[in-house]
Amino acid sequence: MGYTIIEKILREHSASKELGDFIYVSVDFCFGNDITAPLAVKGFLDAGFDAVADPRKIGFICDHFVPARDAKAANNVMMLKAFAERFHLPHFYDIHQCGIEHVFLVERGLVQPGKLVIGADSHTCTYGGIGAASFGVGSTDLLAAMKEGKCWLKAPQTIKFVYKGTPGEWIGGKDLILHTIGKIGVDGALYKVMEFTGPVISRLGVEDRLTMCNMAIEAGGKTGVVPPDERTFAYLRRIQGERFQYTPEMADLKSDDDARYADVQEIDVSGMPPQVACPHLPSNVRPVDALDSVRVDQVVIGSCTNGRISDLRIAASVLQGRKIKPEVRVVILPGSHSVYAQAEREGLLKSFVDAGCIVSPPTCGSCLGGHAGILDKGEVALATTNRNFIGRMGDPESFVYLSGPAVAAASALTGKITHPERIM
Amino acid sequence: MKIEGRAHIFGENVNTDDIIAAKYLDSQDEKFLGSKCMENIDSEFPRRVDPGDILVAGRNFGCGSSREHAPISIKGCGIALVIAESFARIFYRNAINIGLPILEISDTGKIHSGDRLSVDLNTGIIVNQDRGTEYRTQKFPRFLQEIIAQGGLVPWVSARKKGDE
Numbered sequence: 001m002g003y004t005i006i007e008k009i010l011r012e013h014s015a016s017k018e019l020g021d022f023i024y025v026s027v028d029f030c031f032g033n034d035i036t037a038p039l040a041v042k043g044f045l046d047a048g049f050d051a052v053a054d055p056r057k058i059g060f061i062c063d064h065f066v067p068a069r070d071a072k073a074a075n076n077v078m079m080l081k082a083f084a085e086r087f088h089l090p091h092f093y094d095i096h097q098c099g100i101e102h103v104f105l106v107e108r109g110l111v112q113p114g115k116l117v118i119g120a121d122s123h124t125c126t127y128g129g130i131g132a133a134s135f136g137v138g139s140t141d142l143l144a145a146m147k148e149g150k151c152w153l154k155a156p157q158t159i160k161f162v163y164k165g166t167p168g169e170w171i172g173g174k175d176l177i178l179h180t181i182g183k184i185g186v187d188g189a190l191y192k193v194m195e196f197t198g199p200v201i202s203r204l205g206v207e208d209r210l211t212m213c214n215m216a217i218e219a220g221g222k223t224g225v226v227p228p229d230e231r232t233f234a235y236l237r238r239i240q241g242e243r244f245q246y247t248p249e250m251a252d253l254k255s256d257d258d259a260r261y262a263d264v265q266e267i268d269v270s271g272m273p274p275q276v277a278c279p280h281l282p283s284n285v286r287p288v289d290a291l292d293s294v295r296v297d298q299v300v301i302g303s304c305t306n307g308r309i310s311d312l313r314i315a316a317s318v319l320q321g322r323k324i325k326p327e328v329r330v331v332i333l334p335g336s337h338s339v340y341a342q343a344e345r346e347g348l349l350k351s352f353v354d355a356g357c358i359v360s361p362p363t364c365g366s367c368l369g370g371h372a373g374i375l376d377k378g379e380v381a382l383a384t385t386n387r388n389f390i391g392r393m394g395d396p397e398s399f400v401y402l403s404g405p406a407v408a409a410a411s412a413l414t415g416k417i418t419h420p421e422r423i424m
Numbered sequence: 425m426k427i428e429g430r431a432h433i434f435g436e437n438v439n440t441d442d443i444i445a446a447k448y449l450d451s452q453d454e455k456f457l458g459s460k461c462m463e464n465i466d467s468e469f470p471r472r473v474d475p476g477d478i479l480v481a482g483r484n485f486g487c488g489s490s491r492e493h494a495p496i497s498i499k500g501c502g503i504a505l506v507i508a509e510s511f512a513r514i515f516y517r518n519a520i521n522i523g524l525p526i527l528e529i530s531d532t533g534k535i536h537s538g539d540r541l542s543v544d545l546n547t548g549i550i551v552n553q554d555r556g557t558e559y560r561t562q563k564f565p566r567f568l569q570e571i572i573a574q575g576g577l578v579p580w581v582s583a584r585k586k587g588d589e
Contacts, residue, residue: 022567035449039492042452047578065450072450122490122514138492138518144581152517152567152577186437187484191513220484222513281437368446368489389441389488391464 002256004158005227006193009133009253013116019155028115030145031059031091033101033364034066036120038076039139041083044146052087053149059091059110060084061101064364066094069371099336099362102126102214102304107338109243113228113236113250118142118151122217123304123386129210130236131228131253136217156222157262158193160255163200165270170420172314173208174306174384174404176200177215178275180267182285190220192262195255200269201226206235207308214305215386218282227254239338276382276417277402280390288407291417298381299324299412300393301405302333302360303367306384309342311335311405316348318409318420319355325415330357331373333365357412369393375400382417384408425545427504427525429477432469433537434462436482440515443486443494457493458500475502478543480535482508486515495524505543507532507550520568523576527561 003011011017013025032040037060052058060080068074077094084092091110098104102123111117113131118124120142127134137151145151161180176196181188194216201209209226216224226232228250236244273287301307301315312334324330332352334340340362343349352359366373367385375381375394381401383393388400401417410420442465444457451457462469479498485508486494495518498506505525509532519526525545535541540553548561564572574580 021565035446036490036492039452039496043578047582070450076450120490120492122488124490136490136514138490138514138521140492140521140577141517144521144577147581148584152571186487187510187512190484190510217488217514220487220512368441370446387439387441387488389439391445392441396464 001260002258004193004195004255004259004261005131005253006133006156006158006223006225009114009116010153010155022152022154024150024152025116026149027057027118027145027151029057029059029110029117030119030142031061031101031105032120032139032142033064034062034073034076034080035064036139037142038079040120040143040146041079043140043143049147052089052146055087055089057149058089058146059105060089061093061098061104062095063098063100064368065370066363067361095361095363099334099339100304100307100364103307103335103339106130106210107239107336109240109245112245113232114253118145123214125216125221125223126210126214126304128213128216128223128225129206130232131226131250133223133225135223154191156191156193158195159189160195160197160261160264162198162264162266163196163269164198164266165200165268167200167269168272170274170406171269171272172404172406173204173211175272175275176269177212178277178282178285178402179272181215181219181283182275182277184219186218186281186283187220189216191222194219194221194224196224196226202229205310206232207310210308211305215282218386274404274407274419276407277388279388279399279401282386282388282402288403288417288419291401294401294417295380295415296328296382296411296417297379298373298375299328299330299408300333300366300373300381300383300385301330301408302335303364303385304335305386306405307333307335307339307362309339311384312339312343312348313346315405315409316351318406318423319357319412320351322355322413324356324412326356328412328415329373330412331366332357332359333367334359334362336362366393382408382411426542427476427478427545428540428542429504430474431478431480431535431537431539431541432473433535434479434481437484437487438481439488440486440491440494441488444491444497449491449493454496454500457497458502461497461501470501473502476504477502478541479503479506480508480532481506482532483510485511487512490514492518492522495519495522499524520571521577529559529561
């Protein structure tokens with residue numbers, strides 16, 4: 001009996017090289033951010049631990065409530081900085097050095113195909129998009145991994161999704177994953193790995209694959225994964241440069257033909273319209289045209305889901321030379337500093353500003369209702385982010401719709417949820 | 425260990441933004457987080473909880489983010505145990521890791537708000553004293569029982585000896 005790609009990576013990282021129900025695996029990299037890592041640091045110090053397993057394998061990425069929205073947020077960053085100095089951790093990044101963790105860590109080369117990564121942030125599942133086994137965990141898991149270099153995991157089952165057909169012009173990874181979550185529900189992949197395959201995925205850009213894996217958690221998934229291919233390696237050579245640690249074994253990072261799956265689901269994307277998730281669950285998915293009477297007060301384009309350069313290019317292609325509806329507040333959240341710089345070089349930032357948008361520093365910002373675009377009672381946002389739970393972006397009586405960048409940009413121009421083909 | 429308390433009922437897919445809103449995640453204080461528990465969906469909840477009460481919910485409890493502030497806030501407002509039809513995976517591990525007892529039963533729909541429940545965590549038997557019904561839960565896998573018996577992941581890690589796998 002063969003193994004799936006995630007099973008292979010887990011076996012490789014377990015001491016026995018076998019998969020029991022529970023495995024205590026060694027971790028190649030563990031990290032937290034300015035809201036989850038302070039709990040880990042506090043627990044670590046309260047427990048009286050006085051050494052970390054390997055300082056090079058620990059990262060603190062400050063991205064949530066920063067640039068510090070208030071003194072408390074600033075204090076949390078200082079707490080991480082002091083810990084990093086005390087234990088000589090080389091990978092402490094304040095907001096001006098990084099951007100959003102799940103965009104930044106890929107660029108920085110701190111995650112690689114075939115590696116096992118845990119992060120105290122649920123969207124750690126993103127890195128499956130480059131063929132890593134990456135799992136969102138809690139702060140105490142991070143604490144234990146800092147101390148031991150290890151993490152307990154339940155060996156997961158996998159659901160294989162096979163995407164076939166010809167996607168339409170405006171369809172991206174976000175539409176594919178929203179459609180999938182709409183089909184299986186917010187617990188449709190509970191505890192399971194979502195492996196994305198098929199001809200549509202082979203032709204899909206790596207940044208769109210990262211978007212898909214990013215939202216595996218929204219279906220309850222343990223992680224998402226796309227077995228890496230030449231497209232992955234070319235992408236990593238481009239964005240990681242010399243930090244990309246290519247090895248010939250990476251080409252073998254795929255599931256065996258006789259691997260066992262809990263389920264196999266085929267999805268034909270031909271004729272699929274752009275997808276939008278309505279309040280208050282990511283599974284509440286409708287085709288964009290069914291929502292063309294929904295008025296929006298705020299549009300957010302960016303985040304760890306859709307804040308990469310390809311996302312900003314799509315948004316800019318719709319907004320360029322046009323003006324947003326004046327009563328709509330449009331916030332662009334570039335995923336990282338290097339995305340921001342690249343967008344500047346390509347003239348995308350100018351297109352956004354000329355169209356009337358605000359360009360925010362890279363930060364998680366309003367995605368989780370932290371700062372920089374909080375909604376009041378009754379306000380409606382369309383966002384390229386990942387969650388639309390009650391109160392996610394502000395007041396419990398506000399509303400969040402989720403879409404890809406093309407729909408978000410088109411809707412910024414009309415003030416209503418709009419199919420980009422109506423604009424272009 | 426035995427827990428006796430009144431049931432507080434929640435529905436399906438209670439997410440971590442419901443349990444503790446993101447704006448409070450800059451705090452690491454259990455009591456403060458407890459005072460804000462469920463604010464977005466039931467702002468009076470912490471005031472109705474007596475220490476030792478039991479939270480009962482439907483499927484996929486704790487879905488959403490990895491924030492450990494969620495189980496901490498549940499503990500902080502006085503809840504001693506969460507019973508649900510299923511738990512989202514990160515919430516599940518966080519609860520085990522911080523020593524918040526959780527139990528799964530297939531149908532929580534027949535437990536009503538205010539019912540007095542008595543639960544034996546060793547046997548996994550839940551008795552609804554007001555309705556005379558009894559539920560048996562699956563035992564935790566042995567590995568998790570070890571962590572639970574130690575009171576959480578930190579004491580478990582502290583108790584490990586060099587060379588343990």
